[in-house]
Amino acid sequence: MEYAGLGGLVVLALNIWAIVSIIGSGAGTGSKVLWVLLVLVLPIVGFIIWLLAGPRSSRAAA
Template sequence: MRVEAMEIFSGLFALIILIADIYAVIQVLSSGTSGVNKLVWTLLIIVLPVIGLIIWMFAGPRGSSGVRV
């Protein structure tokens, strides 16, 4: 059985996005922001994995010294 290079790339990309999304959700849940904001960010990351991750990277909740959303 021959596996196409595109299938390997797609699977690897999906795995990287999954790992990054799990990391982002953990960071959101451990941030100092309110419970409602945590819920909204978590749902955004889960429902829109790629777009939610990109938005979280630029506008997501930060640690205690960063900007909070």
């Protein structure tokens, strides 16, 4: 089994989840664009930063 491919798939899934959550958040458009760019350009680091400080979806806040 190739673990690098599996790890990449996990990172991809987490980044998709982060982007969907960012888009569904109540943050302003400019803020959303910057967060999505951060997650896309720095997949692992950007995800961790979003997890700690990023905007949450409106469902998560309720």
